[in-house]
Amino acid sequence: MNSLAPELIAELKEKKEPEKGLQPLDIKGALVMRFAPNPNGPPTIGSSRGIVVNSEYTKKYNGKFIVRFDDTDPATKAPMLEAYDWYLDDCKWLGANPDEVVIASDRIPKYYEVAEQIIKKSGAYVCFCEQEEFKALKDVKKSCPHRDQDVESNLGYWEKMLSGDYKEQEAVLRIKTDIAHKDPAIRDWVAFRIIKKPHPRPEVSDKYVVWPLLDFEGAVEDHLLGTTLIIRGKDLIDSETRQRYIYTYMGWNYPETMHWGRIQIHEFGKLSTSGLKKAIADGTYTGWDDPRVPTIRALRRRGIRAEALRKFMIELGLGETDISMSLDTLYAENRKIVDPIANRYFFVWDPVELDVLGAEPKTAKAPLHPSRGMMREIPVGTKVLVCKSDVENLKDGERLRLKDLYNIQITGLSPLSAKFIGTDMDLVKKEKARIIHWAPPDGQKVRVLSPDGEYSGMGEHGIELELDNVVQFERFGFVRIDSINGDEVLAYYTHK
RNA sequence: GCUCCGAUAGUGUAGCACGGCCAAUCAUGUCAGACUCUCACUCUGACGACUGGGGUUCAAAUCCCCAUCGGAGCACCA
Incomplete structure (x- = not known):
């Protein structure tokens, strides 16, 4: 068949193995995409979806990938200075180095320019209504008195806004849409408001008192940057309708858009950036890379590989439904990468001392990895440490095998003691x-930080040489050797 | 209340634009077994889904309508 109709086989394969994960795009010209976070905290697992999917498409279609910091809110969701670099660092780690980086707070004058043009086209007006006042009118499809101001007055008010003549809350610039639009979310939305709190970035600080809202800033930037395809969360699905008014006033072409639903990760529940910030401040978590926290930094520290996270995010695809996932799939993906390369070591948590009568001191030999020849050597005397959980339900006289060492028979439970009964593996095979x-006992002290707690105990020597590597603690799980503090190795739990 | 949107196994996905090849894909998970000096890995097998009801049609997961459930927006947040 292969020789008769190779193209048929190819076609069959094509049908059987469609584009896994990301759907192919129908691209006409160049592809320009952006990932646009507000750096008010470190990138989270959710951010990694934006980073991976956007960059993956631009890679695939030879496009341009832009990271744009939408940091135009110095008050409610003020940016965090360190987070700018954290985003770029995590992008790089994810293999999604941006072709261009733009910071919105650097480009405020450009937004003012567009605003002025729209005012001149009667597409925007300065509104002095109180918030509730306006909402009441809007809800009954009534326009407010300011809507009919002429261009000259609006221009004048706008100038006064910019020069700081008004207080916060006193005036906003609204985009004129359709005050009777059937969707209340669209009616005359706010494009600029007054914030007198300085911006955290020293280069911006108190340079501006008038700040654009996301819908305006994003709309202008997407045009300026030549964005051709926007993929973002469905919480911004109505933005398109609002932003199109700007595009219409300016005679621009709106990019294509796609949206995805929210991801909820079982293991993390619903944690907001602000909630996390609080929990870190009050000491619940040790920091933004605490193993219990859903940031990319935490995942990295735990030894999750970028490739695994990428694959995980790509295979999620692009659905508008909200999804609720377990990290198991990510772990499985990561295990595939890490298992073949991780060296094996013993680590005994909750150690209990065990005397072995009649045992000669010797050096145990065990493979560093089950499928490779390299051996590790563990010198041992007549005492060993074992896990409490392994000996809790032992009966007197029970026979055990100390892995890669020898067989023992329990002779006493407290204190725990045993006698040497040989080295033959037959015991294991016959008696199961x-x-x-x-x-x-004179091994390497180890502490493991995991999402569900802390484990302290003793490991074998050699672990301290694996700094930054992911290793497997046999019968425990994979860990990343993070650091050495004094005589203790600190490891982060990766997964089972 | 008003406007949108979505619904395939425990979970996530493929299939839906152009109805038949779908007794529905892949992955993960769970259970059982094999292998193994790890509870890991690998291998084998099992489990498990088209939200419900109508309609169109020779034929519906796919098209239409209704219902139900879920989500988003209606901020001087992003």
């Missing part, structure tokens, strides 16, 4: 004796 791991 349990095999447990162990550590030498």
Whole structure:
């Protein structure tokens, strides 16, 4: 068949293996996409979706990938200075280095220019209504008195806004849409408001008192940057309708758009950036890379590979439904990468001392990795440490195998003692004796930080040489060796 | 209340634009077994879904209508 009709086979394969994950795009010209976060906290798992999907498409279609910081709110969601670099760093780590980086707070004058033009086209007006007052009118499709101001007056008010003549809340610039639009979300929305709080970035600080809202800033930037395709969360789905008014006034072409639903990760629940910030401040979490926190930084520290996270995000695809996922799939993906390369070590948590009578001191030999030849050597005397959970339900006289060492028979429970009964593996095979791991009492102290708590205990020497590597603690799980503090190794739990 | 949008196994996805090849894909998960000096890995097998009801049609997961459930927006947040 292959020789008769190779193209048929190819076609079959094509049908059977459609584009996995991301749907192919119907691209006409060049592809320009952007990821536009507000850097008011570090990138989270959610951000990684935006980074990965946008960059993946631009890679695939030879497009341009822009990171744009939408940091135009110095008050309610004020940017965090360190976060700008964190975003860029995590992008780089994810293999999504941007072709261009834009910071909105650097480009405020451009937004003023567009605003002025729209005012001149009667597309915007300065509104002095109180918020509730305006909402009441809007809800019954009534325009406010300011809507009919002429261009000259609006221009004058706008100038006064810019020069700081008004207080916060006193005036806003509204985009004229359709005050009777059937969707209340569209009616004459606010494009600029007055904020007198300085911007956290020293280069901007108190340079401006009039700040654009996302819908305006984003609309202008997407045009300026030549964005051709926007993929963003569906919370911004109505933005398009609002922003199109600007595009119409200015005679621009609106980019294509796609939206995705919210992801909720079982393991993390509903944690907002502001909620996290609080929990870190009050000491609930140790920082933005605490293993319990849903940031990219935490995942990195735990030893999740960028490639695994990328694949995970790509395979989620682009659905408008909200999804609720477990990290198991990410872990499985990561395990595939990490398992073949992670060296194996013993780590005994909640250690219990065990005397072995009749044992000669020796050096145990165990493979560094089950499918490779390299061995590790563990010198051991007549005492070993074992996990409390392994010996809790032991019965006197029970026979066990200390992995890669020898067989023992329990002779006493408290204190725990045993006698040496040989080295033969037959015991394990015939009696189906349990095999447990162990550590030498003079081994390497280890502490593991995991999403569900902390484990302290003893490991074998050699662990301290694996700094920054992901290793597997046998019968425990994968960990990333993070640092050495004094005589103790600190590891972060990756996954089972 | 007003405007949008969505619904395939436990979870996430493929299929839906152009109805038949779908007794529905892949992954993950769970269970069982094999392998193994790890509860890891690998292998084998099992489990498991088209939200409900109508309609169109020779034929519906796919088209239409209604219902139900879920979500988003209606901010001087992003």
